[in-house]
Amino acid sequence: VKMGLVLVVGGTVGSVVGVIIFGWLRTLGHIDIVISICYVVFLGIIGALMFVESFGALLKSRGKSG
Numbered sequence: 001v002k003m004g005l006v007l008v009v010g011g012t013v014g015s016v017v018g019v020i021i022f023g024w025l026r027t028l029g030h031i032d033i034v035i036s037i038c039y040v041v042f043l044g045i046i047g048a049l050m051f052v053e054s055f056g057a058l059l060k061s062r063g064k065s066g
Contacts, residue, residue, distance in 0.1 A: 025031040 022031065025034055
């Protein structure tokens with residue numbers, strides 16, 4: 001129950017803050033560029049994490065076979 005309450009309160013606060021920031025950025029006219037930059041950064045982080053994991057697995061498999 002305690003964890004559920006924390007999740008609900010955190011989600012609600014995060015949503016309200018997100019809506020406020022979104023409205024502020026839309027008013028300033030910067031929402032499109034911010035969304036584009038966040039998307040590129042998000043995909044870049046996921047790509048980098050996948051690269052590191054794949055490279056580590058490749059090194060591990062080469063170490064076992066040789």
